[in-house]
Amino acid sequence: MIILNQSKLNPSNIQPSEITPREVFDNRRYFLKAAGFGLAAGSALLFSTKVRAAAAVSGGVTEGAGRLIGRANGPVVAEKMAFKAGTRQKISGYTKTAYGEGEKLSKYEDITTYNNYYEFGTGKADPAVQATLFRPRPWTISIEGAVKKAKTISIEDLLKLAPLEERIYRMRCVEGWSMVIPWVGLPLASFVKWAEPTGNAKYVEFISANDSLSMPGVRSPVLDWPYTEGLRMDEATNPLTLLAVGLYGEYLPNQNGAPVRLVMPWKYGFKGGKAIVKIRFVEKMPLTTWVKAGPSEYGFYANVNPNVDHPRWTQSSEKPIGGGLFGGRIKTKMFNGYSEQVAQMYAGLDLTKNF
Amino acid sequence: MAIKKQHIVFIKAAIWLLALLPLARLVWLGTHDDLSANPVEFVERSTGTWTLVFLLITLSMTPIRLLTGIVWQVQLRRMLGLWMFFYVCLHISTYVWLDYSFLWADIVKDIIKHPYVIVGFSAFLLTIPLAATSNSYMIKRLKTNWKKLHQLVYVIAILAILHFWWLVKKDVTEPFYYAAVLFVLLGIRLYYRYLHTKPAIKMRPTNAEMQTHQAK
Ligand code: HEM
Numbered sequence: 001m002i003i004l005n006q007s008k009l010n011p012s013n014i015q016p017s018e019i020t021p022r023e024v025f026d027n028r029r030y031f032l033k034a035a036g037f038g039l040a041a042g043s044a045l046l047f048s049t050k051v052r053a054a055a056a057v058s059g060g061v062t063e064g065a066g067r068l069i070g071r072a073n074g075p076v077v078a079e080k081m082a083f084k085a086g087t088r089q090k091i092s093g094y095t096k097t098a099y100g101e102g103e104k105l106s107k108y109e110d111i112t113t114y115n116n117y118y119e120f121g122t123g124k125a126d127p128a129v130q131a132t133l134f135r136p137r138p139w140t141i142s143i144e145g146a147v148k149k150a151k152t153i154s155i156e157d158l159l160k161l162a163p164l165e166e167r168i169y170r171m172r173c174v175e176g177w178s179m180v181i182p183w184v185g186l187p188l189a190s191f192v193k194w195a196e197p198t199g200n201a202k203y204v205e206f207i208s209a210n211d212s213l214s215m216p217g218v219r220s221p222v223l224d225w226p227y228t229e230g231l232r233m234d235e236a237t238n239p240l241t242l243l244a245v246g247l248y249g250e251y252l253p254n255q256n257g258a259p260v261r262l263v264m265p266w267k268y269g270f271k272g273g274k275a276i277v278k279i280r281f282v283e284k285m286p287l288t289t290w291v292k293a294g295p296s297e298y299g300f301y302a303n304v305n306p307n308v309d310h311p312r313w314t315q316s317s318e319k320p321i322g323g324g325l326f327g328g329r330i331k332t333k334m335f336n337g338y339s340e341q342v343a344q345m346y347a348g349l350d351l352t353k354n355f
Numbered sequence: 356m357a358i359k360k361q362h363i364v365f366i367k368a369a370i371w372l373l374a375l376l377p378l379a380r381l382v383w384l385g386t387h388d389d390l391s392a393n394p395v396e397f398v399e400r401s402t403g404t405w406t407l408v409f410l411l412i413t414l415s416m417t418p419i420r421l422l423t424g425i426v427w428q429v430q431l432r433r434m435l436g437l438w439m440f441f442y443v444c445l446h447i448s449t450y451v452w453l454d455y456s457f458l459w460a461d462i463v464k465d466i467i468k469h470p471y472v473i474v475g476f477s478a479f480l481l482t483i484p485l486a487a488t489s490n491s492y493m494i495k496r497l498k499t500n501w502k503k504l505h506q507l508v509y510v511i512a513i514l515a516i517l518h519f520w521w522l523v524k525k526d527v528t529e530p531f532y533y534a535a536v537l538f539v540l541l542g543i544r545l546y547y548r549y550l551h552t553k554p555a556i557k558m559r560p561t562n563a564e565m566q567t568h569q570a571k
Contacts, residue, residue: 107392114392122526125391175524177393222526293525312522314465319454325385325394328456 088253091164091246094184100168106179106322108248114321115255116173117274118223119208119215126217131254134214136275139259145280146201153194155259159245162190166249167242169265172304172336176313179321183263184246189237191279197233201281204236205229206262209275223289229262229273230286230300232345240265240341243276266338268302299355303346304336308355358427367434374438377405378445395453402446403475407515409439411536414512418543433489436508440486443479471521478514481507512537 113128120127120134139155153161164184172178192204210226212218218225235241242263245252252258257274264271270290280286290298297311306316317329335342346354381398384390390397413435416428455462466472485505487493494501516537519530 110392118525122524122528124393177396309468312469312471312524314461314468316464317458317461319393319395321392325390325398325453327395329454329458329461 089251091184091249091251094164094166094246094249097165097167100170100180100182103168103170103180104322105168105182106320110321111179111181111247112253112255116175116269117217117255117257119210119217119225119227119275120255121217122222127255128253130216134211134254134258134275136252136254136259139277141260141276142278143195143280144278145205145282146198147281148196148198151195155245158191158243158260159186161194162186164245169240169242169263170336171263171265171269172318172332174268174270174298174302174310174313174315176315176317177319177321178330178332178336182248183242183244184249185242185244185260185263187239188241188243188262189239191243192233192237195279195281197281200283202233203282203285204231204233205278205280205282205286206231206273206276207278207280208273209277224292226277227273227289228286229271229288230282231262231264231271232285234345235264235342238264238342238345240338266304266335266342268304270298271302301346301349301351301354303342303351303355304332305334305351305355306332307334308352363427363430367431370431370434370438374409374441377401377442395449399446399449399454402442402449403519406439406442406446407519407533409435409442410508410512410515411533411540413439414508414537414540418540421543421547437486437489440482440489443482447479471518474514474521475518478511478518481511481514485511509541512541 114124115127116124117127117131120130137155140152141155141158142150142152144150164186166182166184168180168182170178170180197204206229208227208229209215210218231241244257244261244263245259247253247256252261257272260276261274262272262276285300288298288300290302291300304315309315316332318332319329320327333339381390381401385394385398413432416432416435420426420429451457451462455465466476485507488497488501488504497504516530516534519533520527523530
């Protein structure tokens with residue numbers, strides 16, 4: 001990454017995939033050394049999953065390099081890379097809030113290596129390794145549809161729309177696991193206000209990046225790209241709804257949806273579109289990606305609901321990440337425990353049908 | 356290809372050690388806090404995968420014989436099948452203990468409500484009689500019924516693939532590969548059966564296998 005960004009080469013002539021970043025080059029030596037161990041390297045693959053994780057956290061490596069490391073006798077190489085190419089960047093000037101005070105946070109390592117982000121592969125460990133070519137800067141979001149005036153906003157300006165806050169939210173995945181994540185972001189409501197939707201805006205549609213060059217997952221048709229999510233206007237302006245730009249006080253790692261993603265803690269995680277490039281205000285309920293993929297399994301609302309089971313997963317309980325092998329499950333709460341803030345929006349709606 | 360009895364003993368010992376490797380790996384990763392962010396899922400998937408792998412290896416002994424005429428590996432079939440049973444026991448223990456902490460009401464609900472779990476559970480139930488009769492005493496006692504009973508392995512294999520297919524959220528690549536292997540293995544048997552019109556599939560223990568039992 002560092003090399004790619006600082007390079008004086010004209011980026012339009014050279015595909016990022018053609019350049020060998022210095023890390024990769026340097027580490028070929030290490031790789032060869034590692035390969036020399038032969039059996040040792042083989043057993044490293046068999047007996048450690050951390051190599052992948054470490055390679056992942058390091059950032060700034062190409063997909064190929066990530067794989068290389070994953071397969072080599074990792075720790076030495078991976079640590080070195082984590083040190084050299086660390087792209088973790090602190091966010092200055094955000095305020096702490098009372099949201100989620102007292103909750104036990106999931107570990108940074110877990111939050112950043114266990115991701116559902118199919119644009120970077122369908123395995124949970126894939127995004128951390130495969131998202132390293134992705135560039136979250138420069139970035140603009142276009143605003144379209146039922147607004148006074150269609151416009152765009154750069155990520156830098158977005159960061160100034162409202163004061164950044166840290167909010168600790170529980171995240172419940174439709175697959176039956178959960179985390180507690182300290183997000184940094186701004187209320188989507190302030191963004192909506194700035195966007196000036198017209199009276200025709202009943203829903204908001206969020207469209208994610210779909211760049212086949214830096215997002216290897218979109219080259220395969222597992223989902224109908226680009227990833228599209230949506231909210232009703234009242235959901236979008238609910239004070240809980242967050243446009244997240246960071247976690248743990250740092251800008252979002254690529255695998256967590258950099259540079260900007262949605263977080264609605266009372267909904268299943270897949271509602272939170274990542275790497276948002278377009279926000280469209282519309283009159284009709286948008287057809288979202290997972291609804292398209294399996295209308296009997298995924299609904300538009302996707303509110304966390306322990307009483308409505310998914311055909312694949314039990315929703316009445318969940319497995320908190322970080323509990324280890326013997327941590328067991330906990331009961332899932334209605335609206336993931338955020339009923340007080342959101343239940344009134346769904347009064348009169350049959351949640352069994354509108355799942 | 357003739358192979359001596361002591362070679363078979365050696366090969367069986369080697370399989371023993373190799374077959375324990377997946378478990379050793381899990382123990383190693385577990386004691387080094389290296390089972391990913393979701394260790395229960397990791398163990399559940401690993402043991403499930405190895406159950407299926409042993410099942411497919413078991414099912415490939417006869418096709419190898421049909422294709423190559425080499426017969427000695429057929430003696431390994433029963434042992435490989437028992438290793439599959441070993442891993443499915445670990446798999447379901449992970450589910451009942453680590454995943455569901457023995458909450459029987461939740462387990463029953465999960466099994467009956469979710470097609471992929473029903474199918475996996477049925478496959479597991481069917482493996483019990485096979486494992487229970489995988490000894491020379493039962494082979495002798497059941498005679499031709501043994502062969503019939505052990506044809507259940509095909510049903511188990513198909514249920515196992517369905518289990519895998521239905522549990523993945525969207526990306527069926529991995530279950531597809533396993534399904535393709537099963538398809539080829541069953542295809543070879545059917546082709547040979549068709550060639551000989553009369554049933555050519557030998558489910559009964561081979562003579563060599565019987566001899567090893569008697570020697571014990
Ligand atoms: C012959 C029997 C069985 C076979 C061959 C088998 C095989 C598998 C395979 C291949 C996987 C997926 C591994 C992966 O994702 O890489 C799996 C996962 C799983 N199996 Fe089984 N299984 C069997 C029986 C059972 C039984 C009896 C249960 C429970 C009652 C069960 C519950 C599960 C669960 C909960 C998962 C993990 C789902 C997830 O978290 O993704 N399986 N199994």
